[in-house]
Each structure stands twice: as structure tokens, then as C-alpha cells.
Amino acid sequence: RKALAYCIDYDTIINRIWPGARQSLGPVDMDTPGHNPNLFQYKQDLTKAEEELKQSPYYEKLDQYPIELHWVSQVPDFEKIALMLQANAAKLGITVEVVKVPWLSVIDLMAQIETTPHAQTLFVAPHYAEAGSMLESRYHSRSCGTWEQGEWLQSPEIDAMIEDAITTIDQKERFQKYYAVQEKIVELSPSIFVLDQPEKSAYRTDYVYWPTADASAKGEQVNQVMGYCYYFRDFKVFPEKAKQPYTPFKP
Structure with a gap:
């Protein structure tokens, strides 16, 4: 997962495909209250990508494990990002199969772990104006099977951290707990955080x-x-x- 995050050409995406966008800094939009501004941010670096791959027990047999990446057909620019990732990953011996899928099929496929693709392009917005909204809908295990959680992340530790944070009354303390959850997710790297979309x-x-x-x-x-x-x-x-x-x- 970290190797693929290093494969993304963030600069080209921000400057050529989505002008006016910003590279994401973690799983929460930078303008959302409770966003952690001190997170690690990936840059394209194929050398580091290969270093991450070498730590995998599958490194010597990458050709046996192709990655299926779905992109939403209603958003053509997603295809450009998918093809860029495909090209860069190929340089490391990773096969990425790019598949065009309509939005309703995305929802249907992500309802079951057996039909969820290895990766899916998505934009996600908070349901209420705080980091806890995105953290809960994206990474709490109860969101598995929804279009917002194709990672199927089921971590009792992260669940507990999120629940503790969103039930904390004091804002300063709550935001610090949000910070900790974001750090944990960035370290785990279940997703690639590409851009904050300009509207x-x-x-x-x-x-x-x-x-x-x-x-x-x-x-x-x-x-x-x-x-x-x-x-x-x-x-x-x-x-x-x-x-x-x-x-x-x-x-």
C-alpha cells in the first residue's frame, strides 16, 4: 500500500489534471475542523516505493498478484489518475488492471468484500463539519460494505479511538484525539490520499x-x-x- 502511495505523480495531478486542487494531507480535508496539519505527506518516489515492496513477502512474485483498480465512469479525470498509477506501478513490476465502472455498480460491488476491487477512486465529504465525521464514515468497521469504506478496515483499536474521540465533549481534547486517529491511519496507509478537490x-x-x-x-x-x-x-x-x-x- 505504501509502495503504491509513492507511485502517484501528485504534482502532475494537481497542476495538470485538477488545477486549483491541493495535495491531500491525510484522510481529512485540510479545511475541515479537527484536521491534523502535521501528518506525513507522500511524494512520488519510485526508489522508496521499491524499498517498501522489498519488505513484502510477495516481492519476488508480484506478477502473480495483479491489482484491480476501478474508476467511476462519470468522472473521466479518474481514468487519467488510474492510468498514471498503472504506468508507474509497472516500472516496479506491479500489474494494475484499470476498469471503468458506473457509479451504481461501484455501490453494488462494494457491498460485499468478495466483489470489492483492490482499489477504487472516490471523493468523500464530511457529513458534519468536523474530522470525526470523515474518520467514522471512512474507517470505522461499521462502515464496511458501504461505498465510503472499500478498504474493509476492521481494526478494534481504530474503532475504539474514533468512538472515544467523537464522544469527547471538550473541543480541544476531541481535536487532539482526532489528530491521533489520523496519524494512526496515515501510518497504516489503507488508502492513498491524493487531492482535496476544489469546487x-x-x-x-x-x-x-x-x-x-x-x-x-x-x-x-x-x-x-x-x-x-x-x-x-x-x-x-x-x-x-x-x-x-x-x-x-x-x-
Whole structure:
């Protein structure tokens, strides 16, 4: 797992495939409260990848263990990442079989450990605005069989750490416990943390006030929960400020 993490060409992905993205730092988005900013971050290094491989009892027979990597067909850029990993892994003697799969099939296949692929491309967002949300939905054993936990990680130690953290009332203490869980997961390396996805939307800045976009432009923290940036009750529209030509919407 660590060898494959070293195979990823993070710079090309960030600069060419997903411009505006940031390389992920661990299993929690960097803008989510409770994210640990002090985690180890992988860089592409095929020498280190081979060093990790040599520690495996399967090193001399890698050709006998091909890796099946599924990418979501609705996100074409996932294929580019998958093919890059395939090419780099091949340099180390690792065979990666890249498979295009529609989203509903992803959910179906990941419901059973027998049908879950060795690797699956995914974006995951928190269900509530704290690190504990992503840690629980991604790495607690009770999430196995859902699309969010294709790793099938079943660690009583990590389960206990997550449960202890999310039930801690004091915020400072809770966040420190989140930090410890993230360190444990990065060390275990059940996933490859590639990028924090930028969300881009077009809107009229001349007469539409969008709180989330305004906060983001100022460098302020915004809610990472999916959909919260489109809470239209907080939007404000000033038609009189619209630059010409302007055609009002007529339902």
C-alpha cells in the first residue's frame, strides 16, 4: 500500500489534471475542523516505493498478484489518475488492471468484500463539519460494505479511538484525539490520499452575493459538508447592480 502511495505523480495531478486542487494531507480535508496539519505527506518516489515492496513477502512474485483498480465512469479525470498509477506501478513490476465502472455498480460491488476491487477512486465529504465525521464514515468497521469504506478496515483499536474521540465533549481534547486517529491511519496507509478537490461554480458577482464564495475569496474557512455552500436562503440578489446586458429570468 505504501509502495503504491509513492507511485502517484501528485504534482502532475494537481497542476495538470485538477488545477486549483491541493495535495491531500491525510484522510481529512485540510479545511475541515479537527484536521491534523502535521501528518506525513507522500511524494512520488519510485526508489522508496521499491524499498517498501522489498519488505513484502510477495516481492519476488508480484506478477502473480495483479491489482484491480476501478474508476467511476462519470468522472473521466479518474481514468487519467488510474492510468498514471498503472504506468508507474509497472516500472516496479506491479500489474494494475484499470476498469471503468458506473457509479451504481461501484455501490453494488462494494457491498460485499468478495466483489470489492483492490482499489477504487472516490471523493468523500464530511457529513458534519468536523474530522470525526470523515474518520467514522471512512474507517470505522461499521462502515464496511458501504461505498465510503472499500478498504474493509476492521481494526478494534481504530474503532475504539474514533468512538472515544467523537464522544469527547471538550473541543480541544476531541481535536487532539482526532489528530491521533489520523496519524494512526496515515501510518497504516489503507488508502492513498491524493487531492482535496476544489469546487468551482460560475455565478454573477456583479449582483449576486454568495456567502460561501465571498468567504472563500477572503481566505476564510467555509463549511465542507456537501451542499451547504448552496444554502440559498443566505444568498442575496441585487438586480439593480447587474451590468448590462442583463436579461431577467422569467419563469
